[in-house]
């Protein structure tokens with residue numbers, strides 16, 4: 001397996017992560033729902049988009065920065081919330097947050113992170129905070145209070161998980177479904193065959209409780225138990241009127257994650273949220289739903305400038321970021337890529353990934369004649385060479 005210094009692309013980080021993580025954790029990270037057709041579509045539809053090459057345009061100055069929710073980002077990218085990232089590397093969320101801060105991009109901390117919001121905020125700058133809608137509104141209120149006290153600048157409310165999608169790989173690996181002694185034996189065998197992980201994460205990365213929800217889950221609960229907790233505590237009765245309640249508890253920028261139609265985008269924008277994330281949860285929820293990039297243009301056209309439209313799902317390079325900007329996204333989020341890089345090499349792995357993406361974005365901007373990320377638009381794509389139909 002190539003060392004970190006010879007890792008070039010997200011596919012390489014994925015291969016390293018596969019060799020370093022216990023099988024159960026790799027399958028959890030890598031997999032999607034059911035047959036994983038949406039997972040594949042997200043990346044495939046981005047890959048198929050054709051850019052328009054331009055030359056001889058004096059590209060000596062470039063501006064990759066954007067303003068987003070009152071923050072200046074060094075490039076139009078953020079790290080998406082990824083549950084139990086602290087099982088991929090020792091205190092993983094802190095390591096990733098440090099690499100993100102050094103690169104000038106935000107990390108959005110998951111509700112079900114291993115590191116608590118306080119731990120991440122203390123170690124580096126306050127992260128964006130992602131929240132699921134829980135049945136226990138009292139506990140939600142408590143989490144919002146903690147995120148406010150930790151100075152999190154942005155709340156990302158994920159609305160596409162009223163129930164967890166069925167993920168076949170998690171059943172096959174024993175991540176879900178096994179109980180008691182059999183679960184223990186399965187975990188032990190998986191861990192013992194990955195000594196590097198065992199030493200770095202299992203022995204030196206404790207505690208493995210979910211930092212933000214241990215209060216609800218019980219201190220003894222292991223990270224692997226959280227899917228059962230999600231199934232029991234996530235609220236499927238939620239409607240847009242619940243946003244009023246969230247608004248009354250949170251007066252900083254609010255972003256709704258999990259929008260896939262113009263109707264839902266308009267509903268969110270109509271309630272005055274500052275941003276939406278076009279997302280199908282990386283193909284982990286409703287398998288068969290269209291790719292995010294194919295849904296983006298209609299959604300971007302359906303809301304006004306006051307609502308920032310972000311996109312995630314299948315974004316794997318700086319080229320992909322530019323394609324998404326061309327179709328109306330203000331910025332992209334990376335899900336699996338940063339988690340692969342974290343598993344492959346901790347904070348230095350994430351730092352290297354972000355440096356690579358930045359240089360890919362710059363090359364793509366130079367070769368398409370795009371001087372400013374803020375000015376990227378449809379003119380960057382070749383209308384004569386777009387795949388038909390997109391999805």
Ligand SMILES: Cc1cc2nc3c(=O)[nH]c(=O)nc-3n(C[C@H](O)[C@H](O)[C@H](O)COP(=O)(O)O)c2cc1C
Pocket residue numbers: 028029030042080081082083110111112130158257279280281282283284312313314315333334335336337339
């Ligand atoms: C292992 C894993 C865990 C995730 N956990 C969360 C989570 O806790 N909260 C959330 O809003 N989204 C979660 N997501 C979804 C990501 O935030 C993001 O929408 C998705 O990964 C983007 O697709 P990509 O992986 O193709 O980049 C998770 C995704 C993965 C792969």
